[in-house]
Amino acid sequence: MRANAITITGLTKTYAPSAKAPAKEALRGVDLAIPRGSIFGLLGPNGAGKSTMINILAGLVRKTAGSVDIWGFDQDKNPRQSRAAIGVMPQELVLDPFFTPRGALDVQAGLYGVPRAQRKTDAILDLIGLADKADAYARSLSGGMRRRLLLGKALVHSPQILVLDEPTAGVDIELRNMLWANVRRLNAELGMTIILTTHYLEEAQEMCDEIAIINHGQVITRDTTTNLLGQITTKTLLITPDGPPHVPPLPPGITGAVRDGALALTYDHTQHAADQVLDLLRDAGITITDIKSEQATLEEVFLALTAAR
Numbered sequence: 472m473r474a475n476a477i478t479i480t481g482l483t484k485t486y487a488p489s490a491k492a493p494a495k496e497a498l499r500g501v502d503l504a505i506p507r508g509s510i511f512g513l514l515g516p517n518g519a520g521k522s523t524m525i526n527i528l529a530g531l532v533r534k535t536a537g538s539v540d541i542w543g544f545d546q547d548k549n550p551r552q553s554r555a556a557i558g559v560m561p562q563e564l565v566l567d568p569f570f571t572p573r574g575a576l577d578v579q580a581g582l583y584g585v586p587r588a589q590r591k592t593d594a595i596l597d598l599i600g601l602a603d604k605a606d607a608y609a610r611s612l613s614g615g616m617r618r619r620l621l622l623g624k625a626l627v628h629s630p631q632i633l634v635l636d637e638p639t640a641g642v643d644i645e646l647r648n649m650l651w652a653n654v655r656r657l658n659a660e661l662g663m664t665i666i667l668t669t670h671y672l673e674e675a676q677e678m679c680d681e682i683a684i685i686n687h688g689q690v691i692t693r694d695t696t697t698n699l700l701g702q703i704t705t706k707t708l709l710i711t712p713d714g715p716p717h718v719p720p721l722p723p724g725i726t727g728a729v730r731d732g733a734l735a736l737t738y739d740h741t742q743h744a745a746d747q748v749l750d751l752l753r754d755a756g757i758t759i760t761d762i763k764s765e766q767a768t769l770e771e772v773f774l775a776l777t778a779a780r
């Protein structure tokens with residue numbers, strides 16, 4: 472069995488009522504174990520409770536009940552060690568405009584008690600692509616640069632776990648690619664455990680080994696990405712005929728539609744074989760010029776899971 476980077480048990484969070492809003496139960500008894508060395512996705516719609524969970528891990532939000540163990544240290548019993556094991560890139564842009572990137576990294580390293588001789592400020596500036604902006608005031612940095620600086624701040628104390636809260640919400644493609652390249656590198660080269668939240672299902676599918684889907688403050692499923700995608704047994708073949716497409720007579724369990732000049736045939740692959748579907752077309756006198764197979768997506772998994780409740 473792999474050791475866990477994080478073990479969360481019975482975690483609840485109820486935000487106190489305010490003048491504007493009643494009390495809010497943001498987390499309702501979450502149990503979750505995140506293995507060391509993984510790229511783990513916390514997936515769920517807006518308001519599901521993802522940031523609340525991350526902020527509890529980061530020590531920024533106080534939990535209502537439950538326990539949190541980070542790298543073998545209970546958050547309540549060993550707050551210092553558990554905090555040292557984790558670096559968090561928050562969802563919100565929180566930066567002091569009067570610091571330069573170098574200054575911000577130094578202050579952060581100081582907060583974590585990293586001795587000067589052990590600071591890797593220049594290496595971090597290089598990694599986040601801000602070496603040439605090292606001494607520019609944060610207020611002169613673009614939104615993308617500020618986000619990169621937040622990533623840098625999360626790394627100053629060389630944590631074993633890096634947490635990224637919606638790192639690509641509203642960022643351009645270039646920054647997104649740069650972030651993902653860095654994350655993959657930190658995971659592959661240093662074995663850093665990566666936890667990221669996103670509401671982009673495609674992104675989670677592409678990046679994560681394992682995924683927990685959370686909805687209304689509860690974990691509704693948790694599995695490897697491969698197993699989650701394997702839950703979808705519906706398969707679609709997109710067939711281009713050599714003439715105008717039309718739907719031939721089909722037996723029960725196979726449905727057909729014309730889509731973008733192609734014939735889309737959908738069936739349960741545990742009930743029907745692709746061969747059988749293609750034979751039906753040949754029997755109907757259809758000549759096939761091209762075949763594509765559509766992959767299951769996490770979106771289908773998500774819809775299937777949330778529809779069942």
Ligand SMILES: Nc1ncnc2c1ncn2[C@@H]1O[C@H](COP(=O)(O)OP(=O)(O)O)[C@@H](O)[C@H]1O
Pocket residue numbers: 486487495496497515516517518519520521522523524
């Ligand atoms: N500081 C807060 N005070 C009151 N309610 C909050 C606070 N932060 C978040 N919430 C509420 O808790 C729920 C979960 O929010 P959040 O953890 O931010 O979800 P997510 O990150 O998945 O979008 C939402 O209903 C949100 O409005």
Ligand SMILES: [Mg+2]
Pocket residue numbers: 521522523562636637
């Ligand atoms: Mg959030």
